Amino acid sequence: MRPGLTVKLSVLLACIGILASGVTGYYAYSTNQSLLVNEAERNLLTSTELLSQRLSTVLNDIAADALTLADMPSSAKVAGLDDLPGDDAAKERLAQVFGTVMRLHPQYAQVRLISRQQFGLEQIRFDRDGDRLVRVTGSQLQEKGHFPYVFETLALAPGRVYVSPITVNHEQGAHSAEGAPTLRLATPVVTPAGSVVGVVVINVRLKSLLDAVQSDLPAGHQLYLTNEWGDFLAHPNPAMTFGFDKGRRLLVQDSYEQTRPLFDKTRTSVLVNGLDDPQRAKGQILAFVRTPFGLPENHQFVVLGLARPLEDVLRGGKSLGESTIQMVLAFSLLSIVLAVVFSRALTRPLQMLTHAATSFQTRHALEALPVTRTDEIGVLARCFDQMRKELKSHMEKMSQNQQELRHLAHHDSLTGLPNRMQFFHQIERAIEAVAESGLQLAVLFIDLDHFKQINDQMGHAVGDQVLIVVAQRLRSALRGEDVVARLGGDEFIVLIKGPGIVTEVPVIAAKILSALNEDIMTHGRRLQVCASIGISLFPDDGVTAEELVLRADSAMYKAKVNGRYTFARYQAAE
Numbered sequence: 001m002r003p004g005l006t007v008k009l010s011v012l013l014a015c016i017g018i019l020a021s022g023v024t025g026y027y028a029y030s031t032n033q034s035l036l037v038n039e040a041e042r043n044l045l046t047s048t049e050l051l052s053q054r055l056s057t058v059l060n061d062i063a064a065d066a067l068t069l070a071d072m073p074s075s076a077k078v079a080g081l082d083d084l085p086g087d088d089a090a091k092e093r094l095a096q097v098f099g100t101v102m103r104l105h106p107q108y109a110q111v112r113l114i115s116r117q118q119f120g121l122e123q124i125r126f127d128r129d130g131d132r133l134v135r136v137t138g139s140q141l142q143e144k145g146h147f148p149y150v151f152e153t154l155a156l157a158p159g160r161v162y163v164s165p166i167t168v169n170h171e172q173g174a175h176s177a178e179g180a181p182t183l184r185l186a187t188p189v190v191t192p193a194g195s196v197v198g199v200v201v202i203n204v205r206l207k208s209l210l211d212a213v214q215s216d217l218p219a220g221h222q223l224y225l226t227n228e229w230g231d232f233l234a235h236p237n238p239a240m241t242f243g244f245d246k247g248r249r250l251l252v253q254d255s256y257e258q259t260r261p262l263f264d265k266t267r268t269s270v271l272v273n274g275l276d277d278p279q280r281a282k283g284q285i286l287a288f289v290r291t292p293f294g295l296p297e298n299h300q301f302v303v304l305g306l307a308r309p310l311e312d313v314l315r316g317g318k319s320l321g322e323s324t325i326q327m328v329l330a331f332s333l334l335s336i337v338l339a340v341v342f343s344r345a346l347t348r349p350l351q352m353l354t355h356a357a358t359s360f361q362t363r364h365a366l367e368a369l370p371v372t373r374t375d376e377i378g379v380l381a382r383c384f385d386q387m388r389k390e391l392k393s394h395m396e397k398m399s400q401n402q403q404e405l406r407h408l409a410h411h412d413s414l415t416g417l418p419n420r421m422q423f424f425h426q427i428e429r430a431i432e433a434v435a436e437s438g439l440q441l442a443v444l445f446i447d448l449d450h451f452k453q454i455n456d457q458m459g460h461a462v463g464d465q466v467l468i469v470v471a472q473r474l475r476s477a478l479r480g481e482d483v484v485a486r487l488g489g490d491e492f493i494v495l496i497k498g499p500g501i502v503t504e505v506p507v508i509a510a511k512i513l514s515a516l517n518e519d520i521m522t523h524g525r526r527l528q529v530c531a532s533i534g535i536s537l538f539p540d541d542g543v544t545a546e547e548l549v550l551r552a553d554s555a556m557y558k559a560k561v562n563g564r565y566t567f568a569r570y571q572a573a574e
């Protein structure tokens with residue numbers, strides 16, 4: 001069965017409702033996700049900027065330690081000794097101070113006093129070897145004048161601090177710092193006369209530096225650090241760091257294209273998130289901040305970055321997602337219910353119209369219509385109601401006309417008796433019926449006598465009235481099953497059926513003559529009519545309707561000749 005209008009409309013409205021609530025839910029959910037990510041990006045950027053400030057503070061603290069050591073009067077004395085070992089007592093006291101600094105700052109890997117003379121020979125040196133503090137003395141002290149952190153620092157004005165690039169420490173004999181990523185801070189040692197006689201150098205392992213910087217970073221955050229060219233110095237995957245030290249470049253710009261503006265100095269911070277850029281930052285949000293590093297005139301910088309899993313950020317939105325799904329499901333269900341209710345309400349009057357139209361078409365029944373409605377359906381119902389009433393009235397009139405036409409086709413309009421055609425039809429049927437039974441039929445041909453005179457003397461209207469009365473009297477004089485018809489003019493014909501007709505016919509003919517001869521009162525006049533009757537019998541006088549009528553007619557002429565107002569039987573010899 002094909003779905004009806006109600007089902008189609010219900011499905012359409014339900015689909016629209018479900019789609020609308022689904023789209024709304026999706027946009028609410030995705031907007032919430034974007035808001036969460038934007039908020040998390042802002043927070044992450046703030047954390048990264050704080051981290052950047054923390055790095056500067058830590059570096060300043062180390063620089064302050066270096067300056068304190070360099071400012072000690074004995075530092076200039078020890079560094080400036082031409083003939084080493086020189087004043088051993090002063091040197092030992094200074095060494096104790098250097099050792100104390102190392103003990104107080106576990107993050108320092110090495111603290112040294114390096115002399116300008118003798119190719120930058122180390123004068124005092126403390127190394128950290130695991131948890132152990134090692135003082136390097138005698139022949140193990142090395143010449144360091146060829147290292148940039150020495151000769152560049154010697155060129156600095158008093159009070160300035162050199163910050164080296166962060167590199168892997170390849171200096172031999174540096175104990176546990178050897179081979180580890182290291183940063184060196186150095187400051188010149190100046191005599192009271194103002195001449196630079198050496199440098200104080202503090203080595204810090206990058207790991208210690210970063211541990212100090214990110215000590216109170218929330219769990220789940222990952223740290224990135226690059227130098228000013230973008231080489232990774234810190235990365236969640238250690239294999240990605242110090243690529244340049246292993247002969248290959250592993251750059252942050254290649255991992256996160258969006259960081260390029262940090263290196264061409266068009267921006268100081270960038271944000272990347274895996275929601276907008278799942279290709280580059282899958283499952284993460286990242287913030288990168290350019291951080292000044294080292295002497296201001298060198299315009300050096302490092303880039304600090306923090307990453308946070310996107311899943312952490314969106315966890316808060318999960319419950320909203322579940323609520324959204326529940327809401328979408330609830331609204332979808334509501335849409336279906338409303339769609340069905342609305343469709344049924346909308347199509348019920350249409351169904352009434354359809355039912356009424358079908359009932360009218362099949363049974364001409366006038367079923368109820370929603371004519372009281374004030375909307376378009378009401379107008380349609382009223383129009384249809386009016387149309388079907390008019391149509392019904394026309395159809396009834398037509399059917400009445402048809403019945404009249406059918407009656408007229410078979411009856412005489414003046415007397416209401418069957419006409420010639422109908423009589424022939426009846427006589428043929430009667431012949432068929434009696435043919436096998438052996439019974440007889442009688443045909444009586446009746447013609448009024450001198451009827452022309454009545455017309456001529458009293459007018460055609462009186463003639464008509466006489467014909468009507470004759471028809472009534474004939475009908476009254478005969479039985480119900482006998483057929484009485486008017487052939488035309490003043491000619492009538494009668495068909496009589498039944499057993500013993502031969503003996504009954506003369507009696508019937510006489511009865512007819514007598515009935516017709518009674519006075520007729522019409523138009524204020526009294527008058528009388530007579531008739532002549534010719535009789536033929538089936539099957540003796542004819543076996544067809546034509547033969548029987550013709551022969552009864554012929555017998556009627558015989559009655560006329562015999563003086564009228566009588567009847568005569570057909571005789572073949574005539």
Ligand SMILES: Nc1nc2c(ncn2[C@@H]2O[C@H](COP(=O)(O)OP(=O)(O)OP(=O)(O)O)[C@@H](O)[C@H]2O)c(=O)[nH]1
Pocket residue numbers: 414447448449450451452453455459460461462463464467488489490560
């Ligand atoms: N008033 C009236 N006259 C009719 C009608 N049909 C025929 N007539 C008249 O009936 C008359 C019939 O006349 P006829 O049968 O020929 O002659 P008659 O005067 O009856 O003479 P006979 O039959 O010889 O006795 C004619 O004058 C017709 O015009 C009719 O429907 N109404």
